[in-house]
Amino acid sequence: MGLLEAVSKLLSATIGCKARGSGYTSHFIWRDPNHLTMWTKHRGKNGFFLFKDDGSDRGIVVGERTMTRNGHNTYLPGHAEWILNDTYPDKDRLQHVYLFDVKTQRRIPIGDFHLPRSYKGEWRVDTHPRTSPDDSKVVIDCPVGDQGRQLVMIDISGLIQTDSTHTEPSHTGRHIRQ
Secondary structure, three states, rough: OHHHHHHHHHHHHHOOOOOHHHHOOOOEEEOOOEEEEEEEEOEEEEEEEEEEOOOOOEEEEOOOOOOOOOOOOOOEEEEEEEEEEOOOOOOOOOOEEEEEEEEOOOEEEEEEEEOOOOOOOOHHHHHHHHOOOOEEEEEEEEEHHHEEEEEEEEEEOOOOOOOOOOOOOOOOOEOOOO
């Protein structure tokens, strides 16, 4: 049994949800003390699902049409209606970092970041997006030119408001290619 499978089984047993049979659970994050979102295979379907920590097998699909690829998801602190997520490199080696508005089901691009071919396999650089406590900035891991792996800070204060009202994005994201 591999480490990912062992962690998946341990997590599934810990939260008590029926996703435990998939052997496929990854990238899990607590939305609140009673709900957990994760990428898993549930009832034959791959995707992000929200489970209540009540021992049931009732999973609610999250972002069915817009969060279609596994990524490193996290809820914005104090704003359970916003998910920050990324993707693994696509065919053009772009990693897409975005916000997902749970209420409106909108995906709001933050940026597309090119991962040079030299960063592959165990040497890959996943963006692992995380946010500042006030939700105004996102920090990602990203190769930058000839400087190698760097932390990149992105101002997202124009994308959401702290009073939890939903706004249109102030930009459509950035495309960075080295």
